[in-house]
Amino acid sequence: MQALLDNIRIVLVHTTHPGNIGAVARAMKNMGLSDLYLVSPKEYPSERAEWRAANAADTLAAAKVVDSLDEALQGCGLVVGTSARERRIPWPLFNPRECGERAVAEAVSHPVALIFGREDRGLTNEELHKCHYHVHIPSNPGYSSLNLAAAVQVLTYEVRMAALLVSDEMPGEMEWDIERSTADEVEHFFGHLEQVMVDIGFHDPDNPRQTMTRLRRLFNRARMDQMETGILRGVLTGIQHKLRKSDKDNKI
Numbered sequence: 001m002q003a004l005l006d007n008i009r010i011v012l013v014h015t016t017h018p019g020n021i022g023a024v025a026r027a028m029k030n031m032g033l034s035d036l037y038l039v040s041p042k043e044y045p046s047e048r049a050e051w052r053a054a055n056a057a058d059t060l061a062a063a064k065v066v067d068s069l070d071e072a073l074q075g076c077g078l079v080v081g082t083s084a085r086e087r088r089i090p091w092p093l094f095n096p097r098e099c100g101e102r103a104v105a106e107a108v109s110h111p112v113a114l115i116f117g118r119e120d121r122g123l124t125n126e127e128l129h130k131c132h133y134h135v136h137i138p139s140n141p142g143y144s145s146l147n148l149a150a151a152v153q154v155l156t157y158e159v160r161m162a163a164l165l166v167s168d169e170m171p172g173e174m175e176w177d178i179e180r181s182t183a184d185e186v187e188h189f190f191g192h193l194e195q196v197m198v199d200i201g202f203h204d205p206d207n208p209r210q211t212m213t214r215l216r217r218l219f220n221r222a223r224m225d226q227m228e229t230g231i232l233r234g235v236l237t238g239i240q241h242k243l244r245k246s247d248k249d250n251k252i
């Protein structure tokens with residue numbers, strides 16, 4: 001998983017605000033990425049960048065500053081450019097999910113670059129034409145441009161989700177301290193519950209209506225564990241004891 005993330009590079013072109021560079025470093029580290037290239041940033045190094053990077057100072061310090069986009073793309077087998085709006089000549093286009101999946105799939109064999117543009121003008125056509133694909137975050141068409149670091153966050157999140165899926169490290173079902181009740185244990189519980197409902201006069205087996213169906217649906221939603229069915233069976237048994245005892249008392 002880490003090897004895949006290490007092979008996915010974030011390239012920032014001509015960033016104006018150093019704070020955004022720091023925020024990008026932070027967004028990347030949160031998602032497990034570390035390979036950051038800065039193409040001719042306007043103001044860098046910068047205290048404001050360090051401040052916004054917070055605990056991602058290491059990612060920021062390791063950023064490589066280069067003079068041209070070509071230098072930043074060296075060795076990359078897949079290059080994806082981001083775009084906040086439709087361009088005149090359409091290019092093969094990913095949505096963010098497809099971008100994450102494809103970046104992770106190709107990171108197995110070569111470095112992958114995701115390029116982000118200037119705060120005011122984005123990427124130039126010339127820069128976009130160096131890309132195999134473009135990716136657009138489907139934002140509000142009436143206000144489509146995200147903050148640079150927010151755009152990096154969205155795309156690196158998709159990269160991480162895709163990497164978790166392929167490496168089988170996706171957090172699955174919640175870890176549970178006790179084994180789930182098996183189907184037969186649950187069946188015994190329902191049998192017991194129905195019996196007690198009959199014993200106390202709540203349920204008429206000759207006119208059952210949907211009561212048991214509804215109770216089955218209720219308890220099945222809870223995915224009961226063995227401790228829980230045990231407790232419920234204990235309560236049912238307790239009720240039955242009491243009933244028998246009061247029956248006996250009444251007869252005396």
Ligand code: SAH
Nearest residue numbers: 082083084116117121122136137145146151
């Ligand atoms: N006004 C510029 C937008 C710049 S936003 C324009 O119209 O192109 C700065 C950078 O954030 C963009 O270059 C791109 O890398 C990223 N970004 C912002 N919004 C995005 C979106 N909806 N989809 C993809 N990338 C986006």
